[in-house]
Amino acid sequence: MISCNSWTSCSDASEAKLRNILVTGALGQIGSELVPTLRAHYGADRVVATDIRMLQADSAAVEGPYEHVDCTRPHQLHEVVRRFDIGRIYHLAALLSAVAEDKPQIAWTVNMGGLYNMLEVARQYECAVFFPSSIGAFGPTTPHDSTPQTTIQRPTTMYGVTKVSGELLCDYYALRFGVDTRGLRLPGLVSYAAPPGGGTTDYAVEIFHQAIRYRHYTCFLAADTRLDMMYMPDAIRAMVELMEIDPPALNHRNAYNVTAMSITPEELAAAIRKRIPSFEIDYEIDPVRQAIAESWPRSLDDSSARADWGWAPRYDLDAMCVDMIDKLGARLKQARQS
Numbered sequence: 001m002i003s004c005n006s007w008t009s010c011s012d013a014s015e016a017k018l019r020n021i022l023v024t025g026a027l028g029q030i031g032s033e034l035v036p037t038l039r040a041h042y043g044a045d046r047v048v049a050t051d052i053r054m055l056q057a058d059s060a061a062v063e064g065p066y067e068h069v070d071c072t073r074p075h076q077l078h079e080v081v082r083r084f085d086i087g088r089i090y091h092l093a094a095l096l097s098a099v100a101e102d103k104p105q106i107a108w109t110v111n112m113g114g115l116y117n118m119l120e121v122a123r124q125y126e127c128a129v130f131f132p133s134s135i136g137a138f139g140p141t142t143p144h145d146s147t148p149q150t151t152i153q154r155p156t157t158m159y160g161v162t163k164v165s166g167e168l169l170c171d172y173y174a175l176r177f178g179v180d181t182r183g184l185r186l187p188g189l190v191s192y193a194a195p196p197g198g199g200t201t202d203y204a205v206e207i208f209h210q211a212i213r214y215r216h217y218t219c220f221l222a223a224d225t226r227l228d229m230m231y232m233p234d235a236i237r238a239m240v241e242l243m244e245i246d247p248p249a250l251n252h253r254n255a256y257n258v259t260a261m262s263i264t265p266e267e268l269a270a271a272i273r274k275r276i277p278s279f280e281i282d283y284e285i286d287p288v289r290q291a292i293a294e295s296w297p298r299s300l301d302d303s304s305a306r307a308d309w310g311w312a313p314r315y316d317l318d319a320m321c322v323d324m325i326d327k328l329g330a331r332l333k334q335a336r337q338s
Contacts, residue, residue, distance in 0.1 A: 019087025020046045021139050022080065022127075024071055024118070029205075030132065030235065031092050032194040037236050038090075039064050048084045052093070065179065065233035071114030077121045077130055088243060090130045091118045097136050097159040099198035104158035111162035111170075119173045119181070120333040128180035128202035128308040131170050131244055133255045135187050135228055136200075137163035140295045147297035149257050151306060152326040156295050167255045174253060182242050183254045187228030188322060189235050200292045205231055209281045210270050223266040226298040230260040231323070238311060245309045245321035251302055261320075262299040273320045 021038055025031050026049035037043035038047045040163075042066035052070050065084065069076045071093045080086070093114050100107035115131065124127045138147060139154040153164050170181035188201025196202035204220050238258050247253070269281040305311035313324070 001028045018273065019085050020048060020092070021087040021088045021125075022048050022050065023082065023090045023092065024050050024069065024094035024114075025094065026066075027053050027055070027194075028092060028190055029189060029194040029197045030232070031090075032231050033191060034090060034092070034236050034239065036063070039238070042238075048080065048086065050080060057076040058105060071117055071132055072109055072122065073131060074117045075226070076111045078124075079116055081121050081125050081127065085196060086125065086127055087255050089118060089122060090131060090243075091115060094132075094162070095159070095201075096197050096199040097134075097157060097292055098200055098202075100159035100162070101157050101288060101292065107158045107162060109118040111159075112165055115166050115169060119169065122181075123177045125172060129173075129182060130239060131166055131169070131186045131254070132239075133163045133167050133183050133193065134159070135185060135296045135300065136187060136292075137255070138295075138297050142297060144296075144298045146301045147257065148301050150250065153208070157292055159221050159292075160295075163313060167297060170254045174197055179246065181254055182250070183256070184235075184305075185244060185255050185257050185300070186235060187230050187259050188282075189230055189232050190324060191232035192324055192331060193232070200296075201227055201229065204263075204268060206273065207265070207281070207325050208328050209332075211276050211323065212332055215278045216280050216282075217269075218280055219265045219283050220289055221265055221283075221293055222285055222290060223283055225293050226262055226264050227296060228259040228262050228300050229268075229300075230232075230258070230313065230318040231321075234260050234313045234315050236300075237314075238305075239313065241309060249308055251308050256305040256308070256310055256311070257300040257302040258305050258313075259300040259302050260315060263316050263317055267317070268321075271317050272318060272325070274318070275325050 024033050035049045048065045050069035055066050067080050094111045095107040136159045171180040174181045190204050196205045198268045207217045273279050
């Protein structure tokens with residue numbers, strides 16, 4: 001088994017057998033940081049970024065191959081996988097929770113139709129596939145505290161339905177066709193590199209933007225709404241670590257629980273106040289997103305990921321706040337000056 005406690009130490013060992021890498025949804029919140037990380041370690045020319053959106057001149061995706069791809073159009077996926085000799089796919093293209101609830105029919109088409117098309121391409125071209133699941137795959141009947149790796153999953157949102165369905169579809173393609181599918185149940189993600197994208201946990205990104213700019217934030221979730229969160233560098237590392245591990249080490253393969261911290265908006269605001277003392281927060285609750293949040297776990301049990309492939313986060317709440325304020329502050333300052 002490859003030891004990947006630090007994933008950079010095992011990338012060289014697997015590089016000889018690795019073809020090129022494809023990232024869908026590359027201009028989104030995760031892709032904006034995953035693509036530069038992959039290119040730094042595997043080489044810019046070996047990582048193909050794709051998205052349905054047009055590439056901006058200041059995007060990190062400019063530094064290597066970029067293709068305009070709609071994952072609901074199978075022929076576009078076939079063409080890019082064949083032309084670039086793709087062997088590993090990070091399939092991130094999807095509508096997030098709040099947007100999906102507003103447009104459930106489109107969410108099914110994009111989230112499930114796109115995944116099905118990608119798995120079919122992976123089956124035909126023998127590609128490994130990473131599929132990001134979410135705490136949204138759980139529902140109100142799931143145990144909310146220390147949510148187990150294997151438990152009841154009855155989500156009440158279209159986003160959650162597509163995540164559970166995606167987990168099952170990936171399992172099916174692994175068992176039926178031998179496709180190397182792997183995935184994580186990600187908590188809310190905090191990133192300085194991309195703006196909020198329509199998720200229920202996006203308050204944890206918006207709050208930093210507003211704190212730095214205006215020293216004030218109006219939160220759409222209640223002050224005591226507890227949810228799992230993770231700083232994006234930890235999430236990126238978890239994705240790449242998981243894809244580097246030899247398959248026999250993985251007892252679950254798809255949808256490993258991973259987490260870093262379980263926090264409320266009030267606790268996050270208090271941590272920000274240590275760096276920005278004048279910061280204030282108030283609350284105007286959005287009933288739709290509040291209901292979604294209350295259906296999700298308050299904390300995850302990620303012991304399976306820790307046992308199977310050595311997962312461990314490096315950022316707690318305070319460390320995340322320090323890094324986020326420093327890097328986002330610099331980014332916003334640069335934007336104002338340009």
